[in-house]
Amino acid sequence: MYGRMQFADYIVSYALQSLTRCLLRLRDREAQFPGSDGRMLAQQAQQLLSLWQMMQWSVGRLQHDSARRDLREIIALCDSMEALELRGARLLLRSRVEREPADDERKEHGESSVSAAKLDLDAFMAAFELPPHTGTTAAMRDRLSSLLQAESARWRDYQGLRQVADADLIEHGMVRAFERAGKLAPQLDEISARGEPPARKRLLRTHRWLCHCTNHLELLRPALSEAGRTRRWHLARLSAKVEDQLELEAFALAAARFGFKSKAAARLAKAVHRERRHLAKQRSKLRVGAFAAGPEAYRSEVTEAVGQLGLHEITLLPLEPRAG
Helix, strand or coil: CCCECCHHHHHHHHHHHHHHHHHHHHHCCCCCCCCHHHHHHHHHHHHHHHHHHHHCCCCCHHHHHHHHHHHHHHHHHHHCCCCHHHHHHHHHHHHHHHHHHHCHHHHHCCCCCCCHHHHHHHHHHHHHCCCCCCCCCHHHHHHHHHHHHHHHHHHHHCHHHHHCCHHHHHHHHHHHHHHHHHHHHHHHHHHHHCCCCCCHHHHHHHHHHHHHHHHHHHHCHHHCCHHHHHHHHHHHHHHHHHHHHHHHHHHHHHHHHHCCCHHHHHHHHHHHHHHHHHHHHHHHHHHHHHCCCHHHHHHHHHHHHHHHCCHHHCECCCCCCCCC
């Protein structure tokens, strides 16, 4: 069962170490939920989803679908700690504060640096602010712990995960994700060029595949070439900008139902429109570096990185006992 480590073994070990860290942090009563620890759990669950995507071509559907369902529930539980609409309002407020001093057009119209739109956003954020609390409820902690332990058992007990060939992990996992993301990302720019906001489902799909690409390269980080590290930076930033737009569109939808007076609604609509154009411009620039030289270059980069991991020199140690 143990012996010399293959790439699939490396992935299993990586997943189990991640799950152990999550379980230990969840048991720490000083952990910040909501806060940085909740975000860490959501990020780790997203990374595990990307590992299952790598394995999907070669493992049983039952295990894959069960894992995906549980990991998505973890992400949903962690995301429920802060409203998406509220994050969108904060994004808009932050962007306005950063760019407002340089906005000569606004100065010409005699608007103050503390804009009326900022006050509108403050009112919205106050309405959507969740009640303060010091941590997750006991029931939520128990549910998160149960889900994480079930996921740990899958990686520990399912032998099929250790038998996936390197070539399948690269071709049907990493390269496939790169190709999917490479087709979806330009479509957002095409929609934005028409002056339309992308649909939520399209944003979610694009973000999911960009996250897979970023997480795959994070797995290979110790062995990535300079080109691979540069690509990973661009993919991570591009993914973040798509997430920003998801939050912005959630805010725009909620603001339309919020009941702002006509002047306030017009101010915020103009601010949302400007932010959409800004995000589209940033995405377009990042996309060049993210998908430079296409799938062939990416295939070469990840294949080289897998070869550079030094797996033949590593002995797979007995896995830690299950978390109780």
